[in-house]
Amino acid sequence: MKKDKGLAPLVIVAILAGVIIVVVGIFYLLKNKNPSENISINPEVQIPVENKQIKKIEICKEESPSTVTLISPNGGEVYKAGEKISVKWENCNNKSPVSITLMKQKPATLYTEDEKNVVAVFKLDEEVKEDQNISPREVTLPVFDQNLQSGEYYFISLSSKSDKENVGPSYNLRDYSDKLFTINLN
Numbered sequence: 001m002k003k004d005k006g007l008a009p010l011v012i013v014a015i016l017a018g019v020i021i022v023v024v025g026i027f028y029l030l031k032n033k034n035p036s037e038n039i040s041i042n043p044e045v046q047i048p049v050e051n052k053q054i055k056k057i058e059i060c061k062e063e064s065p066s067t068v069t070l071i072s073p074n075g076g077e078v079y080k081a082g083e084k085i086s087v088k089w090e091n092c093n094n095k096s097p098v099s100i101t102l103m104k105q106k107p108a109t110l111y112t113e114d115e116k117n118v119v120a121v122f123k124l125d126e127e128v129k130e131d132q133n134i135s136p137r138e139v140t141l142p143v144f145d146q147n148l149q150s151g152e153y154y155f156i157s158l159s160s161k162s163d164k165e166n167v168g169p170s171y172n173l174r175d176y177s178d179k180l181f182t183i184n185l186n
Contacts, residue, residue, distance in 0.1 A: 060092035067092040068158050068173045071135070075155070075179020080186075082143035087124075088136040089158055094173060096161040100124045100139055105153045105180055113176045115157070120147035141183060152182040 060067075071088040079085055087100050104120035105111055124139040142148055155177035 060090075062093070064092050066094045066096075066160075066173055068094055068098055068160050068175050070156060070158050070175040070177060073156055073177055073181050075177050075181055077181040079141055079181065079183050081141055081148060081183055084138050084140050086136040086138055087156060087158075089175070091135065094160055096173075098135075098137075098158055098160045100137065101157045101159070102141065103155055103157050104147060105155065107151065107153055111155070111180050113155075113178065120145075122148075148183070148185065150183065150185045152180045154181055154183050155179075 067090075069090045069092075071090060073079075073085065073087070089098065091098070102122040102124050103115065103118045104122075106117040106119045109117045111117075122142050122145065124141075125137070158173075158175045160173040
């Protein structure tokens with residue numbers, strides 16, 4: 001007498017074949033992914049900036065704390081004294097005005113993205129109004145100043161008062177150029 005096994009073995013074989021096809025397909029896609037693509041699972045966006053550096057900026061959500069993140073100038077640029085430049089940044093939940101300051105690093109010191117080795121400060125936006133948190137903003141580099149000299153000594157400092165709801169009333173938002181840039185006098 002012959003036993004009838006039914007469709008169960010065929011169903012099991014079909015399921016195993018489907019799993020193998022899916023695994024091979026995923027392996028093929030991962031192996032052949034273009035390595036220059038900026039694919040990421042974490043909640044960050046990679047933004048190319050003018051000097052071909054990549055600066056990661058977190059995606060701004062309603063519950064995110066207030067931040068300002070400088071995009072450019074971010075280091076490596078070359079400008080002339082008196083030139084108009086565009087300063088670009090990202091705001092996250094910041095409704096306060098953003099102030100732009102040019103800072104001169106002490107020559108022959110290591111740049112550390114802070115103000116401890118600063119030897120000169122040039123306020124680039126004299127009167128900051130309530131609506132001045134919109135990027136980009138055009139500013140003019142100084143021309144005549146005893147502290148101005150040609151060289152790669154300069155960086156931008158952004159600052160803003162924080163929004164009380166998102167961070168706290170006594171916290172100042174700040175960001176600096178990632179590297180120094182050059183200003184030439186002639």
